[in-house]
Amino acid sequence: MLLGVIADDFTGASDIANTLAKGLPGQGGLRTTQFLGVPTRPAASDVEAGVISLKSRSIPARDAVTQSLAALSWLRAQGCRQFVFKYCSTFDSTPSGNIGPVGEALADALGVKGVVACPAFPTVGRTVYRGHLFVNDRLLSESGLENHPLNPMTDPDIRRWLARQTEAPAGLVSWPTVHAGVDPLRMALRQAADRSETLVIVDALTDGDLVTIGRACSDAPLLTGGSGIALGLPANFLREGLASGGVSDFAGIDGPEAILAGSCSGATRRQIEVHSASHPSLNIRVDEVMAGRVGPAQLVDFIHSHQGQAPLVYSAGSPDDVAATQQRHGRERVAHALEQLFAASARRLVENGIRRLVVAGGETSGAVVSALDLEAMTIGPEIDPGVPVLFTRSERPLALTLKSGNFGADDFFEKALRKLREAA
Numbered sequence: 001m002l003l004g005v006i007a008d009d010f011t012g013a014s015d016i017a018n019t020l021a022k023g024l025p026g027q028g029g030l031r032t033t034q035f036l037g038v039p040t041r042p043a044a045s046d047v048e049a050g051v052i053s054l055k056s057r058s059i060p061a062r063d064a065v066t067q068s069l070a071a072l073s074w075l076r077a078q079g080c081r082q083f084v085f086k087y088c089s090t091f092d093s094t095p096s097g098n099i100g101p102v103g104e105a106l107a108d109a110l111g112v113k114g115v116v117a118c119p120a121f122p123t124v125g126r127t128v129y130r131g132h133l134f135v136n137d138r139l140l141s142e143s144g145l146e147n148h149p150l151n152p153m154t155d156p157d158i159r160r161w162l163a164r165q166t167e168a169p170a171g172l173v174s175w176p177t178v179h180a181g182v183d184p185l186r187m188a189l190r191q192a193a194d195r196s197e198t199l200v201i202v203d204a205l206t207d208g209d210l211v212t213i214g215r216a217c218s219d220a221p222l223l224t225g226g227s228g229i230a231l232g233l234p235a236n237f238l239r240e241g242l243a244s245g246g247v248s249d250f251a252g253i254d255g256p257e258a259i260l261a262g263s264c265s266g267a268t269r270r271q272i273e274v275h276s277a278s279h280p281s282l283n284i285r286v287d288e289v290m291a292g293r294v295g296p297a298q299l300v301d302f303i304h305s306h307q308g309q310a311p312l313v314y315s316a317g318s319p320d321d322v323a324a325t326q327q328r329h330g331r332e333r334v335a336h337a338l339e340q341l342f343a344a345s346a347r348r349l350v351e352n353g354i355r356r357l358v359v360a361g362g363e364t365s366g367a368v369v370s371a372l373d374l375e376a377m378t379i380g381p382e383i384d385p386g387v388p389v390l391f392t393r394s395e396r397p398l399a400l401t402l403k404s405g406n407f408g409a410d411d412f413f414e415k416a417l418r419k420l421r422e423a424a
């Protein structure tokens with residue numbers, strides 16, 4: 001294994017696995033596997049990039065650090081020569097973590113400073129300029145992310161946000177330096193290290209900037225960021241003749257289908273609206289779940305009784321509804337109850353023969369996939385930017401996709417089910 005990624009949620013892991021498997025146009029990528037949690041045995045020998053999915057974005061910082069260091073240890077044992085800590089392109093975190101504490105702990109373990117921190121993902125509108133994160137043409141804090149159910153992002157100055165989470169000062173390399181090219185950027189990162197800045201926000205506005213960052217970091221033991229940070233990395237290994245540049249061998253998996261959406265993000269809510277207009281859909285009422293009147297049986301029955309029609313079960317409400325629900329029952333309790341509900345339902349659905357599964361939302365995906373007890377998934381073709389097909393190679397193969405809340409076109413759900421059936 002050449003490259004090891006530690007991702008703080010499951011959809012984010014798929015996102016960066018997609019980037020690594022795809023590589024740059026015309027060049028090919030790395031043979032990539034997404035692992036669910038820290039594996040307990042060695043990886044297959046042909047894996048070039050291993051992405052470990054943790055569910056560490058919204059847990060106490062101390063636990064996130066412990067899990068991330070365990071992931072690092074396993075990846076080191078597989079022979080990786082470079083590591084990436086993948087977090088959300090909208091820098092999802094709170095003033096107490098977890099990007100800062102995990103980033104610093106990994107940097108300390110690898111003995112490095114001047115480590116890039118760049119959540120930019122221009123294809124889906126995330127850019128960083130002068131340390132400020134934009135989502136399309138809005139600052140992060142006015143993009144809807146200020147209403148996130150778990151980590152409201154209320155400050156677009158991510159250097160300031162990061163500095164609240166870190167022990168060492170957080171640095172900044174602004175866009176003119178990135179634009180000036182590989183050597184000036186390398187020098188700026190070295191200078192940041194000399195100032196004892198462990199994590200350094202690096203601006204990026206385009207894929208070209210991310211490729212420059214990738215090249216400048218060809219020898220860096222550690223990078224941190226959104227999936228865009230991986231854009232230029234496969235090329236480094238290909239250039240050195242270390243990687244194969246292989247393509248996906250996904251043959252398509254047909255069979256019963258289900259869509260489970262626990263995300264309340266803007267894009268998912270639009271996808272729910274579009275899909276529900278012409279497909280059976282069940283809106284889970286949180287009050288009913290909290291009162292114990294709705295459980296997995298209802299969800300599973302609904303999916304089974306609408307087979308062949310792309311049935312959708314979702315929990316999303318408007319930001320006002322979500323806030324009111326959290327007020328009534330408590331944020332953690334609601335999140336826990338919904339995640340358990342989706343997880344238990346998914347387990348039963350797969351036991352009962354569901355073979356194509358679409359899940360929306362990082363935390364939701366984490367809960368669902370953990371309940372399915374899958375160890376590793378191979379990366380197939382891309383469905384929409386940042387969202388690939390994943391498949392298992394077991395006797396009863398499963399094709400699934402884990403969609404980040406804010407990713408995907410409006411018709412994502414229908415398109416995803418189709419892509420899970422088609423060969424690459």
Ligand SMILES: Nc1ncnc2c1ncn2[C@@H]1O[C@H](COP(=O)(O)OP(=O)(O)OP(=O)(O)O)[C@@H](O)[C@H]1O
Pocket residue numbers: 009011012149150262263264265268286315316317321322325326334335336338339360361362363364365403404405406
């Ligand atoms: N109606 C609701 N009211 C309150 N909380 C909800 C509701 N529906 C879902 N949730 C909770 O909100 C959280 C949504 O997080 P999740 O990570 O799944 O989606 P997301 O944040 O949109 O996706 P991503 O992390 O990929 O951007 C989950 O913990 C979920 O249980």
Ligand SMILES: O=C(O)[C@@H](O)C(=O)CO
Pocket residue numbers: 009011012013015016087088089090121226227362386404405
């Ligand atoms: O970076 C992103 O936006 C996604 O991969 C993600 O992490 C959402 O959970």
